[in-house]
Amino acid sequence: MGRQAHQVYTDPASIRKLESIIDELPANGHVVLLMKDGSSCDGVVSARPNVQLFRDADEHEGVNALVQLQRPDVPEWSRRVWLDQVVRVEHLDSSMASES
Secondary structure, eight states, X not given: OOOBOSOOBOSHHHHHHHHHXXXXXXXXXXXXXXXXXXXXXXXXXXXXXXXXXXXXXXXXXXXXXXXXXXXXXXXXXXXXEEGGGEEEEEEOXXXXXXXX
16 A cells, blocks of 8 residues: 555544545635645645545554645646645635535
């Protein structure tokens, strides 16, 4: 298994938190992600993420999730974000903002 993550989770509460963030990230949704370190990033979700199995640096197996954001105005720009680092999701699309 070549999938490495900086942090993995096995406890139900952490997994539910990842899943709740995933629920807020529809494919093609335009979002701003507010991060634990105080930074933020915005972009369009290229595909709805999924919780997946990873191993951390100590070879512990658990789950985490990544989302890939893209910027239509800068086609070559792309950023992958670990969902465990996301504090809050803000929706910039009017359709998702009205559903939240």
